[in-house]
Amino acid sequence: MPARQPLPYNATAARINETLERTVNAAIRTWDKVARPLGLGIRISNYDDLNYAFEGGVGDKLRKKHYDKSLRLLWKAEQHASFTTFRDCTRDERAMMQLAEQGMTKLEKRELKRVRSDEYRQQLKELYTPEQRQAIVNILSLIGHGEAYAWIISNQLLGQVKSTGGRAALTMQVLEEAKHFVVLREVLEAFDCEIPRMQAWEYILLENIVRAKGLEKFFGMNVVVEGVALSLFGLMGHSFPGLEFLKMFHLDESRHTGLPHSYFEEFPMTTWEKINPVAMNIRMLTVAPLIPLIFNVEKDFAVLGLDVFEFAGSVLRKIAHLTTRVGFYLPVPAPMLLWEINLMLNAYSYLTRPGHKFRNFMTAETTSGEEMLKVEAEAFALKNQAPAAAS
Structure with a gap:
């Protein structure tokens, strides 16, 4: 695979965005430090992004004793109760049953073992420059922190959904979010780079979803956060050597x-739940922090030869499709909102990218690889994943 060439980016704009983010971050963190003991402030979760762990520490001993053991002993109905209608084993697991093995698939075991090895760390150093490795960590840490919140929020939703099937689905999501968090955390550590704290915009986005009630929490979690995660895994799981394991994350998302x-x-x-003006504005406010977040990660994307605005167009188009398909309507019709955001991205590009020519970023498709494109086509109920079909 030919090496990606870095893209030019406006250093002045990057510094302005970084300064703005640091200023906002300092303000909200200071406010939280003072107000949280009083039951106020933005943060209500128990996640410590500065240490990339939940409050109370990493707890590896407890994780290995309970979480890892639970995964090893996770049983499948197809294996132990074959007379039922459950078909919950993968092809690899069916082969594993013949060997009397349980737990993770062969692919998962192989990938996790490789990630833990010194050979994998050396491979990353050979594949990527220090600047590229840090950029990858900066981008994937957005999802790493997001997986912590996904774990929290999906657990909150578990008590709100109806039916045994609904709770079963959310239960598996809780399990998968836990797996994503602990595995991705270990992967990022293998890059031997600093794992950054959450950016202020992500902090605001995720804390607002934790605080949200009822259906708006469902929207924030399974449409916005999971939509971004799906798109990031789709972007990096095929095109970046050493990150192929992200295809498994992509399938979960x-x-x-x-x-x-x-x-x-x-x-x-109900119709009222779909068009309630208060609810529609809450949804819009939920999505809003994505815009400054996009500006602030432009440099990291550029280092990897990626255009962050193409990614933004791809992910926002898919989120808009989900909102319309499900009924989570916004105050502005989705096509109009996408066009307005596209105008904003082009205006920013005219100011910061010499020689920029107007383009429709919303038609971009940044997921690559036939397998993942097929997965997304099924997830979004599209005949194909071409931009024209999705827009």
């Missing part, structure tokens, strides 16, 4: 983004 549609087929939203 496709189920998570598809859950609202499946759930509302069983328990439809």
Whole structure:
């Protein structure tokens, strides 16, 4: 695979965005430090992004004793109760049954073992420059921190969904978010780079979703956060050597983004729940922090030869498609909102990218690889994943 060439970016704009983010971050962190003991402030979760762990520390001993053991002993109905209608084993697991093995698939075991090895660390150093490795860590840490919140929020939703099937689906999502968090954390450590704290914009986005009630929490989690995660894994899982394991994460996220549609087929939203002006504005405010977040990661994307605005167009188009398909309507019709954001991205590009010519970023498709494109086509109920079909 030919090496990607870095893209030019406006250093002045990058410094301005970084300064703005640091200023906002300092303000909200200071406010939280003072106000949280009083029950106020932005933060209500127990996640410590400065240490990339939940409050109370990493707890590896407890994790290995309970979480890892639970995964090893995770049983499948197809194996132990073959007379039922459950078909919950993968092809690899069916082969593993013949060997009397349980737990993770062969692929998962192989990938996790490789990530833990010194050979993998050396491979990363040979594949990527220090600047590129740091850029990858900066980008994937956005999802790493997001997985911590996904773990929290999916657990909150577990007590709110109806039906045994609904709770079963959310239970598996809780399990998968836990797996994503602990595995991705170990992967990022293998890069031997600093794992950054959450950016202020992500902090605001995720804390607002934790605080949200009812359906708006469902929207924030399974449409917005999972939509971004799905797109990032789709972007990096095929094109970046050493990160192929992200395809497994991508497959999980496709189920998570598809859950609202499946759930509302069983328990439809009322018309008022769809068009309630207060709810629609809450949804808009939930999405809003994504815009400054996009500006602030432009440099990291550029280092890897990626255009962050193409990624933004791809992910926002998919989120907009999900909102319309499910019934999580916004105050502005999705096509109009996408066009307005596209104008904003082009205006920013005219100011910061010499020689920029107007383009429709919303038609970009940044997921690559036939396998992952097929997964997304099924998740979004599209005949194909071409931009024209998705826009």
